[in-house]
Amino acid sequence: MLVTGVVQGVGFRPFVYALARELGLSGEVGNTPAGVVAEVEGSDAAVAAFARRVLSDAPPLAVVSTVTEEYVSPVGGTEFVILDSTGGPGRTLVAPDVATCADCLAEFADPSDRRYRHPFISCTNCGPRFTIITGLPYDRPATTMAGFPLCPDCAREYADPDDRRFHAQPIACPACGPRLQLVQPGLETEYDEDALAVAHGLLVNGGILAVKGLGGFHLVCDAGDQAVVTTLRKRKDRGDKPFAVMAADLDAARRIAWIDAAEEELLTGIQHPIVLLRRKAGAAVAEAVAPGNPDLGVMLPYTPIHQLLFDQPGPCVLVMTSGNLSGEPIVTDDDEALSRLVGLADAWLGHDRPIHVPCDDSVVRIVDKIELPVRRSRGYAPFPIDLPVPVRPALAVGGDLKNTFCLGDGQYAWLSAHVGDMDDLATLEAFERAEQHLEELTGVRPEVLVTDKHPSYRSRQWAQLNAAGRPVIGVQHHHAHVASVMAEHRHQGDVIGFAFDGTGYGDDGAVWGGEVLLADYDGFERVAHLKYVPLPGGDAGVRNPCRMALSHLWAAGLAWDPRLPSVRACAKAELQLLWAQLERDIACAPTSSMGRLFDAVSSLAGVCHRAGYEAQAAIELEGLASEDRGAYEFAITGEEIDPAPVLAGVVRDVLAGVEPGVVSARFHRALAEVMVTLAERVRAGRGLSTVALSGGVFVNRVLLSATTAALAAAGFTVLRHRRVPATDAGLALGQLAVAARVRS
Numbered sequence: 001m002l003v004t005g006v007v008q009g010v011g012f013r014p015f016v017y018a019l020a021r022e023l024g025l026s027g028e029v030g031n032t033p034a035g036v037v038a039e040v041e042g043s044d045a046a047v048a049a050f051a052r053r054v055l056s057d058a059p060p061l062a063v064v065s066t067v068t069e070e071y072v073s074p075v076g077g078t079e080f081v082i083l084d085s086t087g088g089p090g091r092t093l094v095a096p097d098v099a100t101c102a103d104c105l106a107e108f109a110d111p112s113d114r115r116y117r118h119p120f121i122s123c124t125n126c127g128p129r130f131t132i133i134t135g136l137p138y139d140r141p142a143t144t145m146a147g148f149p150l151c152p153d154c155a156r157e158y159a160d161p162d163d164r165r166f167h168a169q170p171i172a173c174p175a176c177g178p179r180l181q182l183v184q185p186g187l188e189t190e191y192d193e194d195a196l197a198v199a200h201g202l203l204v205n206g207g208i209l210a211v212k213g214l215g216g217f218h219l220v221c222d223a224g225d226q227a228v229v230t231t232l233r234k235r236k237d238r239g240d241k242p243f244a245v246m247a248a249d250l251d252a253a254r255r256i257a258w259i260d261a262a263e264e265e266l267l268t269g270i271q272h273p274i275v276l277l278r279r280k281a282g283a284a285v286a287e288a289v290a291p292g293n294p295d296l297g298v299m300l301p302y303t304p305i306h307q308l309l310f311d312q313p314g315p316c317v318l319v320m321t322s323g324n325l326s327g328e329p330i331v332t333d334d335d336e337a338l339s340r341l342v343g344l345a346d347a348w349l350g351h352d353r354p355i356h357v358p359c360d361d362s363v364v365r366i367v368d369k370i371e372l373p374v375r376r377s378r379g380y381a382p383f384p385i386d387l388p389v390p391v392r393p394a395l396a397v398g399g400d401l402k403n404t405f406c407l408g409d410g411q412y413a414w415l416s417a418h419v420g421d422m423d424d425l426a427t428l429e430a431f432e433r434a435e436q437h438l439e440e441l442t443g444v445r446p447e448v449l450v451t452d453k454h455p456s457y458r459s460r461q462w463a464q465l466n467a468a469g470r471p472v473i474g475v476q477h478h479h480a481h482v483a484s485v486m487a488e489h490r491h492q493g494d495v496i497g498f499a500f501d502g503t504g505y506g507d508d509g510a511v512w513g514g515e516v517l518l519a520d521y522d523g524f525e526r527v528a529h530l531k532y533v534p535l536p537g538g539d540a541g542v543r544n545p546c547r548m549a550l551s552h553l554w555a556a557g558l559a560w561d562p563r564l565p566s567v568r569a570c571a572k573a574e575l576q577l578l579w580a581q582l583e584r585d586i587a588c589a590p591t592s593s594m595g596r597l598f599d600a601v602s603s604l605a606g607v608c609h610r611a612g613y614e615a616q617a618a619i620e621l622e623g624l625a626s627e628d629r630g631a632y633e634f635a636i637t638g639e640e641i642d643p644a645p646v647l648a649g650v651v652r653d654v655l656a657g658v659e660p661g662v663v664s665a666r667f668h669r670a671l672a673e674v675m676v677t678l679a680e681r682v683r684a685g686r687g688l689s690t691v692a693l694s695g696g697v698f699v700n701r702v703l704l705s706a707t708t709a710a711l712a713a714a715g716f717t718v719l720r721h722r723r724v725p726a727t728d729a730g731l732a733l734g735q736l737a738v739a740a741r742v743r744s
């Protein structure tokens with residue numbers, strides 16, 4: 001039997017060994033470049049049970065792609081043995097980092113266990129992987145645990161096929177493992193339990209602690225303490241962007257947020273991502289944690305060090321935000337943390353197990369009981385995505401916002417962990433390091449580079465600079481979005497693609513973002529788009545939703561009524577300047593951006609006029625949406641989706657004193673309804689009935705849920721993101737599928 005997939009370094013051989021022995025089978029199991037190969041011998045019933053349970057009972061980290069069975073002649077063996085790995089070229093799929101498992105937690109809490117309260121407890125099923133692997137083959141010397149030789153007790157466990165730490169590379173114990181240390185400026189460094197005691201005291205007393213996690217440092221403080229959270233916000237230069245929190249356990253999480261069964265499963269699963277949850281009224285979380293946001297990003301402790309932060313009386317909910325200044329990559333190195341986080345943290349809780357590559361926390365939202373990844377990073381990367389079409393060895397560099405990149409070869413694509421916004425040198429360097437590391441782990445040697453078509457994207461410039469004679473292929477932004485959701489669903493054939501986002505470079509040079517594309521992997525036809533309006537001043541227009549509102553009013557021929565919140569939000573000089581800018585067409589790029597339409601409506605409804613972080617106006621508008629069943633109405637003229645009647649309806653309602661939540665609901669419904677109308681037109685004309693939804697706008701739960709329901713009710717099959725983000729963080733997968741596909 002040959003088993004392929006993520007089956008190496010995840011405890012697959014010991015699992016096969018235990019299963020065979022339980023069923024009374026003899027034979028052997030080994031790692032080969034092709035995958036895990038097992039030969040078993042015994043009764044027909046036992047062999048059949050073995051074949052079934054290899055799939056159904058596989059270890060939690062394993063992802064089985066294929067199982068091939070073949071009959072071989074019995075050899076009359078009596079034993080079952082684990083063979084040494086046979087080397088040679090091949091593809092090992094490296095597992096992601098995994099939250100501490102229940103077995104380890106039980107030992108961790110047992111005073112008689114030799115790993116009682118050990119900050120680095122791990123086993124075959126849990127602990128760091130991706131972030132500590134420096135090369136292949138995956139063996140202790142090729143990890144950042146290389147500097148910690150196993151003590152005799154650990155070595156015995158490592159060598160024993162019956163032990164749950166058999167061949168687990170990151171294992172350690174208090175005798176041989178890394179040590180915790182606490183550094184405070186001007187004071188002696190503390191170690192182990194002393195380090196913890198000082199760290200804990202600091203949290204209780206309103207301090208800010210830098211804590212080394214799996215993929216980087218976090219900045220940590222008491223989430224219930226408005227003063228310290230406000231201080232952290234100022235120090236990080238964070239604007240109003242929400243902080244994530246870590247709750248001590250599920251009960252503590254339930255006290256601050258509503259958690260359904262799907263969300264509970266996600267919070268407690270092997271990945272332990274940040275889950276965006278509905279905040280409970282009166283939750284004991286400072287307003288400064290997520291100002292103006294109805295959601296809270298919540299996660300549970302996923303390393304032993306996190307467990308230790310909560311095991312003394314003290315805060316049950318901690319702010320846990322990535323250790324960096326806003327926009328910069330997360331800090332991973334202890335020395336670097338001391339210098340780069342100076343002025344941000346009061347003390348540093350670190351250790352001497354190096355982090356080889358950074359990996360930010362993943363963020364997931366549940367919509368209609370289905371996962372919607374917002375950031376796919378720790379716990380997911382570098383799990384491969386199996387492709388619907390084989391690809392050449394290629395690197396797709398993604399986009400410039402929320403960058404991730406993607407390596408592909410044959411049937412697999414490896415989407416990187418979150419890299420960040422490519423607007424500073426540090427992020428560009430982080431991109432290069434992450435790219436080299438992923439090449440190292442996957443063995444992919446790209447023969448072609450794929451980029452966005454935006455001429456000034458740094459990701460594209462990087463590819464052109466580093467092409468070394470290899471072809472560089474550009475893929476239109478929204479085509480890549482649609483291809484991304486198609487690829488993760490392994491979809492073949494044409495779709496009606498809705499690509500709604502803030503910004504993407506259009507083939508006509510305009511800023512696209514409200515696009516309806518008839519698409520497959522080969523190409524696309526732009527069948528409809530939001531009508532162009534001026535984007536006054538580029539980035540300035542993005543940062544100031546009130547200006548976008550006024551631009552939309554201007555384009556729709558609607559008056560700037562001084563009673564409107566957007567007009568009131570602007571000083572007289574700003575209004576005059578904007579009017580002149582629009583009338584004379586100065587620095588006004590045409591845009592069909594759906595994100596900007598959300599900004600405009602958010603401002604008109606009086607919700608948000610100045611955006612301190614990306615999509616703030618849209619997020620706050622969504623958060624307010626009521627249960628109102630009314631809807632505004634878009635006009636469709638040829639290929640243009642005209643929002644003028646929607647804006648007229650919004651203005652009418654706002655001037656009549658209608659609540660912002662009702663305006664929000666009616667706007668969301670209008671969008672869902674016009675999408676059904678457009679999809680029906682394409683279906684009537686082209687006979688297509690599969691709809692693909694992608695782009696950052698579809699992180700919006702209200703819109704995604706309403707749209708999916710309305711399209712399904714109209715008889716469409718709906719493809720929406722469930723494995724990679726709908727935002728530009730999923731772009732690279734689509735780029736790869738479009739440009740590196742092997743044409744048959």
Ligand SMILES: [Zn+2]
Pocket residue numbers: 100101102103104105121122123124125126127
């Ligand atoms: Zn474990």
Ligand SMILES: [Zn+2]
Pocket residue numbers: 150151152153154155172173174175176177
């Ligand atoms: Zn040990």
Ligand SMILES: [Zn+2]
Pocket residue numbers: 477481501502503504695696727728
């Ligand atoms: Zn986009």
